[in-house]
Amino acid sequence: MPHSVHIMIVEDERVIALHLRKQLEKLGYERTSAHTRGSDALAAIHDDPPDIILMDIRIEGDIDGIETAAGIPSHLMIPVIYLSAHSEDATLARAKITRPYGYLIKPFSDRELHATIQMALERRAAELALSESQHRLSLAMNAAQMSCWEIDVLTRQMHCTGLGNPDLDQNVETVTESWDAFLERVASEDRDMVRKAFAYAVSHGEFYDVVFRSLDKDQNYRWLRARGKSFGDDRKGSQRIIGMMQDVTDQRLTQDKLREAMTVFETTQDGILILDPDLNVTNANNAYYRITGETEENTLQKPPYFLSANEHPAEFFQELFSGLGARRQWHRDLDTHNANRGPISLSLQNIAVENEEHELTHYVMIVSDRTAIRQAEQELHYLAQYDGLTSLPNRLLATDRLNRAIERCEPSGMMVACMFLDIDDFKTINDTLGHAAGDQVILIAATRIKGITERTDTISRLGGDEFLIIRENIPNETAATNLAQKIIQELQRPFYIRGHEMNIGASVGISLYPVHGHSSHDLIRLADTAMYAAKDRGRRTFALYEAEMTANAAHYMTRSLELRRGLENGELVLYYQPQFDGKTGEMAGVEALLRWNHPTHGLVGPHEIIPTAEKSGLILEIGSWVIREACTQARRWQDQYGQKLRMAVNVSVRQMQQPGFADSIADQLAISGLPAEDLEIEVTESMIQDEISMIQTLHDLRAVGISLAIDDFGTGYSCLRSIKSLPISRIKIDRAFVNGLPGNSNDVALINAILAMAEALGLSVTAEGVETRAQYDFLRDVPGIKLQGFLLGKPVPAEDVFTATIGKTKQI
Incomplete structure (x- = not known):
């Protein structure tokens, strides 16, 4: 046999399967495999597709043989021959749907089996060849942007075949539409010309060459060229016009592209030479003269000076012409000199250009100045200290560069700027889009920072989302801050990752030599401290190091440790500020407010607790404790006084971002026994603006x-x-709006507008910061309003809430 044929047997009777394998071996089919279940067979086909399958129809398992055959991937084109003792019409009808290559009724002879297998293999080979031929034709038509079209003159139906069909938004091989529908897409100025071409073909037998514009799927005009001939069938009495259609838009745009190419030729930073087949320069752009310092007189009608026979050995030219002959292009980095005999490093790429007859007409040589890059590469290769992701210098090399910058600037008294950059909310990117997306963000940030800085600057990645930018010879602080602002703005330009539009926010800390420090380690440390100060100022900004930042950092570290200890030691407590019904004067609820019984500083308010908790991450533990304690206390009051009070609790952004936050609160309600309607969660406006996860949590x-x-x-x-x-x-x-009541007309107008809006939307209203009798009198008559403020009651411990508020509104 020409090759080893793999035959798969699907038969649940193991004796029959064994006998069948023996038959096949006897017939010379050495490679066989057998399966008793359809699912096992499909899995085996995925791993090792056979050349042919002998399929019993009634097999064990969830699917029978016909269903198994239907599950075989169609693109594998595996022939299936059914082996069955059954031939009733219903079975045959089901089997026919799967288009089998044969159907043998058990029992059958060896010759019947062999013949059926051979015919199936021959049929498969023919179908594979036909499929491959059709595929090649489709690829060729697609590459040529062509489609084959046919018009039935009698019915005026048009058929377009081929992936190259440029003007129809279809993903099928053949598309049928009316001739009139096709004409509708033709530009009105060209429609009469196309109609006349059709009429001419009907009358004279030939559809003359016509070029016209037609709308594509995006409603943009494309230039099409159609050619064809008319063919009649006297027997059928029909006439067809058959031809080809090609997208020639690119040809129409050639002149525009030539003009664009000339613009690029004259404005690019790389030198471009046009050489004849003997390598004589026939044209050169301005960049070439700038890079080399050569003149037009010394350049034209002769080989480039750096290809002079005096410059290189014979082997050099052998390599040059060998590359141009075999690959039609040649690339080489060359260390040479300019017109003033100064050393320069060039990157040369010479490309052969042929005409339509594949005859060499000229060469195009790109000359790139790599002098500075070459020097930088040599230095970096020597140090061999890069960041693996961005290829930027790592911390060690950056420190070395900073030391050298300090050494160079010390004698002149010039300053060195050390900028510590950290990407804002980078952890959120990793957590939501994955670390691969995070790596892309790092690469984009590195690219943009390099693009906005100077070649002599050092840009390094210290690790994670931290970068260090070093610029020496900074004249003043303003120049350093201007550079930081430019970098921040450049990073904020939007880009797309996995379909998500994003931008990079960054916080930058700046330290200067010798103003802030004299060693590289001190400058990096101080820039890092300033960076955290920039984050505290709202992020996406920069901060120049100040001495108090170190003190603030030390204070934060101390306070963070104390706060964690205070949480563990039970030093945190909740105070409660009452809220009163404006109409009845009855206490309707309380707001839970966090306090800290500091061992040395006494009672500390939330302005000292929350920023430290947010920055250190303790806010999640503290927030969970607050909810648990508030729910427990509200239930305790209900049991003690028989009075239902609404417990209001503030939550942070980080709490709301936690997966399952709502479930965790439901658990606390269940544990405490507090009804859910008696708990009110307070969020700020900024927390819910365009945040899908926040909105879902609400x-x-x-x-x-x-x-x-x-x-x-x-x-x-x-x-x-x-x-x-x-x-x-x-x-x-x-409270900012309540403060001016009732004397400030602007505050009155704003309060009335808010109240009207709340009434229209069916929202309840609580007014905070009620501190004067005049404010109270202005607000208490608003229907359904709740009032809160020092006039009515200050935040007090849980045991003082009811005693401190008894008769409070009556006293007012």
Whole structure:
């Protein structure tokens, strides 16, 4: 046999399968495999596709032989021959759908089996050859942007065949439409010309060559060229026009491209030479003269000076012409000299250009100045200290570069800028899009930083999302801060990763030699400290190092350790500020406020706790403790006083970003026994603006039954768009608007507008910061309003809430 044929047997009767394998071996088929279940056979086909399958129809398992055959990937084109003792019409009808290559009724002879297998293999070989031929034709037509078309003159139906069909938004081999529908897409100015070509073909038998414009799927005009002839069938009494259609838009744009090429030729930073077949220069651009210092007189009608026979041995030219002859291009980095005999490093690429007859007409040589790059490469290769992802210098090399910059600037008294850059929210990118996307962000950041800085600057990656930029000979602090601002702005330009539009926010810390430090390690450390100060200022900004930053960093470190210890030692407590119904004067709820019984500083408020907790990550543990303690206390009051109070609790962004946050609160409600409707979660406007995950968390919280409120309403942006579609039930008017009541007309107008909006949207309202009797009198008559402020009650420990608020509104 011409090659080893792999025959797969699918038969659940093992004795029959064994007998069949013996038959096949006897017939010379040495390679066989057998399976009793259809699913096993399909898995085996995936790993080792056979040349042919002998399939019993009734086999054990979830699928029978016909269903197994239907599950074979069609692109494998594996012949299936059914072996069955059954031939009833229903079975044959089902089998026919799978287009088998044969159907043998058991029992059958060796000769019948052999003949059927051979015919199936021959048929498969023919079909494979036909498929390959059709595939090559489709590829050729696609490459040529061509399609074959045919028009039935009688029915005026048009058929276009081929992947190269340029003007139809179809993904099939053949598309049928009416001739009139095709004409509708033809440009109105060209439609009459195409119609006349059709009429001419009907009358004279030939569709003359016609070029016209037609709309493509994006409603843009493309230039098409159609040619064809008319063919009649006297027997059928029909007439067809058959031809080819090609997209010739590129040809129409040739002149524009030539003009563009000339612009590139004259403005590119690389030198470009046009050489005749003897390597004599026939044209050169301005960049070439700038790079080499040569003149037109010394360049034209002679070989380039760096290809002079006096410059190179014979082997050099053998390599040159060998490359141009075999690959039609030649590339070489060459250390040579310019017109002033100064050393330069050039990258040369010579490309052979042929005409349509494949005859050499000229060469195009690209001459790139790599002098500075060559010097940098030699230095970097010597040090061999790169970052694996970005190929930027690593921390060790950056420190060395900084030391050398300091040494160079010390005698002159010039400054060196050391910039520590950290990408903002990089962990979020890794967590949401994956580390591969994070690597792309690092690469984009590195590329953009390099693009905005000077060649003499050092840009290094210290690790993770941290970069160090070193620039020496900085004249003043302003120049350093201007550079930092340019880098931040450059990184903020949008880009796309995995379909997501993103931009890079960065915080930059700056230290200067000799203003802030005299050693490389000190400068890097101080720039790092300044970077954290930039993050504290809101991120996406820069900070120049100041001495107090070190003190602040030390304070944060100390306070962070103390706060963790305070959480573990039970030093955190909750105070509660009452909220009153404006109409009845009854206490309607409380807001839980965090306090810290510091061992040495006494009672510390949230302004000392929250920033440290957010920065250190303790906010998650503290936030969980606050929710647990507040729910437990609310339930304790209900049991003790029989009074239901709404417990309001503020949550942070990081809590809301935690997966399963709503579930964790539901667990706390269940543990404490507090009904969900008695808990109100307060969020700020900035937390819910265009944050899909935040918005989903709000819906999850509402599904638990928890009330949601917007705290400090009016101090954020674009919240009006959000609250109308989000499950918010309450807004809390910020004290900044209440403070001017009732004398400040602007505050009065704003308060009235907020109240009107809340009423229209069916939202409850709580006014914060009620501190005067005049404010109280202005607000208490608003229907359904809740009031909160020092006038009504200050935050107090849990045991003092009811005693401190008894009769409070009556006293006012």
